[in-house]
Amino acid sequence: MNEKKKKKFEARAWIIKALAHPTRLFIVDELSRGERCVCELRDMIGADISTVSKHLSILKQAGIVQDEKRGLQVWYALRVPCILNFFGCVEDVLKENARQYQWAVSR
Amino acid sequence: MNEKKKKKFEARAWIIKALAHPTRLFIVDELSRGERCVCELRDMIGADISTVSKHLSILKQAGIVQDEKRGLQVWYALRVPCILNFFGCVEDVLKENARQYQWAVSR
DNA sequence: TGCATAATTGGTAGAATAGCCAAATAGTTG
């Protein structure tokens, strides 16, 4: 694998890694329904606010969300909605896995 | 967040985590062009065969690839091609990030 | 059966990640 190709997959992995955590997936899902401030997300997630803030920072660095400060609050919004299309495929994988599992235990 | 919702995002994260590594993304990309045996992938990747095998095992457990033994070799193939659609979106994010970066440094 | 090849599994050291607390920063209000 040449250097250029390597860089390409590293860049992709960087974005995908940003999504690879339940809390961050929850945040993306929530933001798909509109912008939220950090305190709203903290209440929904139920973790320390510093933890939530760090998750948001990872999503922001990856370019998946954007933020805007208004007064004391920081509001986050989805920057690239196409991310959502992916979840359909992920659900397909999960469904297929469940199907295969059922098939495996039934024989 | 209730227990059911939590499980849902954990399941999704499990699949996405399986993709969140440059080598595994390379494998998925390579398999999108046809099935490959472990030794072919090892040659392309240039890592220890045990490392490649473990990456394949992660993809297989997630249900993203499937394997079939033929003689001495094990051949891997993509199980859910819809995964590929996602990379278009990931590239969009990367492009958007690059654009934003250019804009930021030019002012 | 004994040897060679392909792949997986077990073990381990080092790197990366996640979560919490405490401290710092930024904006608001009396």
Added chain:
DNA sequence: CAACTATTTGGCTATTCTACCAATTATGCA
């Protein structure tokens, strides 16, 4: 300006991930 609120950052520990080597398993062939 002091007190307060919302968020981020730094520091720390526990956990998870990754890559390699060595050992094991499975198959093919002389």
